[in-house]
Amino acid sequence: MAAVEAQTLITPTREVFWNVPPAGVVVMYLLAFAALGVFAYGLARHVRMWRRGRPAARLHPVGPRLAAVVRHVLAHGRLLVDRVAGVYHLAFFWGFVALFAGTTVVFIHQDLHLRIMQGPFYLYFQSATLDVMGVVATAGVTAALVARYLLRVPRLRRGVLADAVILWLFALILVSGFLVEGLRIAGTADPWAAWSPVGHGVARLVRAIGMSEAAVRLSHSWLWWVHFALAMVFIAYIPFSKLFHLVLAPLNTYLQPLQNPGGVSLIDFERSERFGASAFTDLTWKDLFDLDVCTECGRCTAVCPASTTGKPLSPMNVILDLRDEMTRSAGASRRLLAGSVIKPEALWACTTCLACMEACPVFIEHVPKIVELRRHLVMEQASIPETMADALRSLEVRGHPFRGAALSRTAWVEGVDVRRLAQGQGAEWLLWVGCAAALNERNHPPLRALLRALAAAGVEVGILGEEETCTGDPARRMGNEYLFQTMARQNIETLARYGVTKIVTLCPHCYNTFRHEYPQLGGRYEVWHHTQLLARLIDEGRIKPGGAVAATITFHDPCYLGRHNGEYEAPRRVLGAVATGTVEMAQCREHSFCCGAGGGLYWAEERVGQRVSHVRARQAADTGAQVVATACPFCLLMLEDAAAAVESPVRPMDVAELVGRALAEGS
């Protein structure tokens, strides 16, 4: 009776430093300052290193960036791609946030003397909510420990002490926190104990085992200091461990590249001292920042087509090796980044597919760094694998990288009716054919089918013919920026001479180059990929596929259409209109598995491990489809090659070919 009265008469709150002597409070504040000092020192050291990097503009536009933070940090968008890990991370993330908020409330109440920690707020939030979130956090951390050490999930490494230290630290802070709460509740005969269910339970247990008052006070005191000490260690440890991601990850999410994720900078050859990155000061501050954000989660390596087929490339190791060297040398390393810190074999195994960047929960940009290191190797050391050097040489001499091609650029035009800009025949659209299509016979049927479809839809299309040279994409990806700029300027001049403003490409690499890279040199055009144009024409009813291709089709998303340019739907809309049935591979859309040709690797010798293209061919076969459709001439060549090698019954075809079939069926 008295307790109930007492309840209604006293404002719900608790004594903040119960059982802590005044001297203890002073020591606490001193230690807290010390811990924050260590934190600040660690942070400052890193800031100093980041500032050694080159400039980069990443702060604007604000709106979309904040939206990304909400989506990926608060709602764990990327993390949840690995459903199980995403859920338990979500648990201890929100648990941590809540408990941190609770600590902030105490600070406001105690140190700022704003008495908010009382009344209903104290009961509903500070007591009930925090207890529940504490449980959620504990469940999450427990799951993390179980996944890593008991279930031994392959992606999560074991054998690194720091990983265990961090998880156990977190777990012990949580458990000790509950014990301290329970002992306080027991020791103060807290009237509102029921609002803190866990603490209440602990208190009841304490009573049940018959601890004396003195014992309760003593154990509370010890555990309070343990809890506090662990928390301070945690805070001080942040800038010196992968815990740094607590601070940096939300920032890096804000700073992500909103478009052109695989893009690289334009080098001014007349003014630059160095071409490519040989020292940390050659990378941008954002690159250096990236190195410190890594949580060592391994998701990038787990999806990398090179890593998973046994090549000597691990995207995570590239980031960590750079990070460790940066930390060791405080950003002033004398070792060559490309060659010494990162082995050339690793750099030359990258297809620039962006799977690593798509998977990274903290938005690290692996690929631009790899290209910067390649630039140094190629342009300053003249070091590049032989067959890739041959392709570059061929680009310089013949204007295309396909050494040994027996066809000329216009061999496919025989018998095809199309306008030639060189003969003064203007057209609304320029069809940029691309080298892979013109010089490889397998790509001629899709090319002709596309032209027929466009003609049927009444679209005016012209070609450059012999004046078309390579866009320079292979040169840029292999790191020869000088050659890229030479070719790009030449093409921009040709296009300007003909007054070209609208381009439709067969190839996603050409599409990407016109869309994102030529503007750096002053060439601005409206660029469409052929599947985008076909989709639009189908939507508008200008292409009416009379029949449908009687086969189950699975679509292989080309990396340079999908991840590089965010286009996953257009090809599917087209297929939907021309196929009787479609089925998706497990790794599709933004999780598509590369065909192996990107990054200039079409011209590389694959000497180690399985062939990337063979793995993809088997994935296509596993769907049971009859046809694997694609929208890229390189993908088509790789998949054809692979289908023969693994004896797969699935036929690779371009989307345009399928449209051609459907149109033929209907007529």
Added chain:
Amino acid sequence: MDIVVCLKQVVDPELPARDFAIDPATQRQVREGRPLVISTYDENALEVALQLKDRIGGKVTVLTLGPAAASGDAIRLALAMGADEAVVVDDSEAPQRLGAAKARLLAAALRRLGRFDLVLCGCESADWVERVVGPLLAEALQAACVTFVSRIEQVDGTLLVRRLADEGFHLVEVRPPAVLAVTSDESNRPRLPKVKDIMTARRKPVHTWPVAEVAGQAGEEGPLEVEVRQVTLPERTARCEFLSGDPGEQAAALVQRLRELKLL
């Protein structure tokens, strides 16, 4: 060591077959609109020269005989790879000249250049494949001559070179001055130029001499002119000629055909 490397620009030997044509007026390959490259083995010769310079120091000069307007790319590449200086004998008739005439002009240019220890050239040009320029230069310059050289080493005052032979290799001791005709080898793959070198190559000296001047100083030495009556493309059917019979007969037929084609 002062080295002069003779380079020749030819139409890309890897041209697709359909782009290959003979100009009936000149009885030579049509060059118009076709990409030009440094003749294959001349690049190996340049690489050998640069490797020697890297090892023992000295100077590498490249010398080319051809239309100055078309020679720019070759010269720029050679300078970017590491040559120090270039001389172009501006000769619009060069694509029509045979090896003997070219050697005479090159010899005159070399005399005008002055002192040199070594002259390197490709063992054969990628287009006309006469294999004469090296030996003829040696005669004109009264120098030693070895052809089909794949590697060069300097030992004391002389050179020890590796010559490709039918049955293997010869190690030949040569006393400079010498003219060496170079063939390709895994040790002399032409190097890729560094971008810095491509950019600084623009500042290296390039001298252009009109061919009339050089011809005026040329001697009368060397072989006499021969007439090129015609250059023809052999009859080539588009379809494969299948050899029939049992394996023994097929093999016999193949051997017969290969002998007819001068391949066996």
Added chain:
Amino acid sequence: MGGVCVIATALEGTLSRSSLELVGSARALQPLGLETAAALLGHGPGLAGAAAELHRHGVGVVYRCDHPLLTAGQSDAVLAALQPVLARAQPQVLLVAADTVGREVAPRLAARLRASLATECVQVEAAQDAIVARRQVYGGRALATLVLRARPAVLSVKPRALDVPDPAPVDGRVEDVEVSIDSEALPARVRQVLREQAEFGLEEAQVVIGGGRGLGGPEGFALLRELAHLMGGAVGASRPPTDAGWVPVSWQIGQTGKTIRPALYIAVGISGATQHIAGVSGSRTIVAINRDPEAPIFSVAHLGIVGDYREVVPALIARVKELRGT
């Protein structure tokens, strides 16, 4: 005075095969109405037999020069020895084999004699008073016809371009020519002959034999090696054998392997994927041996055999051995 002089060499002790091929060229020049003689250069007991060989094939006069310096690769010694020989013979036409020594000697001889010069000929014949020579140009894509009117004329003939002619014995005579050569004065001197079968890089070889998936396993390559060795060529592969580890990756020919431009490419058990063809499309002559008559390789091959390589290649090897007389 002089007629046609064949420069015959026995630098390795016995008469070289190409020397006899030159006698065939000399016969083709019979319409010029010139006598055929030979300058025989070499060292050792084999020279007597070499002279006899020449007589047996119709060469009347053999100017024999025996000197210890006239051995493998000694072009400067050969040139020095030729001086007194040619002073004696005063030929109007000289025929030289375009072998290791011949390709150095022929042009230099032409320069010294102020003669007209045609090298690397695959055919030589007489047309009225002139000599017509044919040679391959532009990597074998075309044939050039040259006319040599002036005398003397020096022609170097590609080894194996012509057959050894049938014997036509004559009663010949040998004139020994004394020659003194100062070895110290030779500007270039062979120090060592390395007789390794020059493992020609794929890119240097004039004959390449490629093996593909159709070989069925690494053992098939042993057959190809034997044939290549007989023909003086190199062995390569398309992608599947290198993928499967039957042969080293460095043997791969194709868009991402080596690009080759040999005079002869024989594709055995290769289907003819475009990536592979890209690496061999510059070959002058392509021969394909494959069990599948529809294989794409036949659309780029000049000569085709539909059959099992396990039967065809051994038959080929036997035939080539017969031809070589080994």
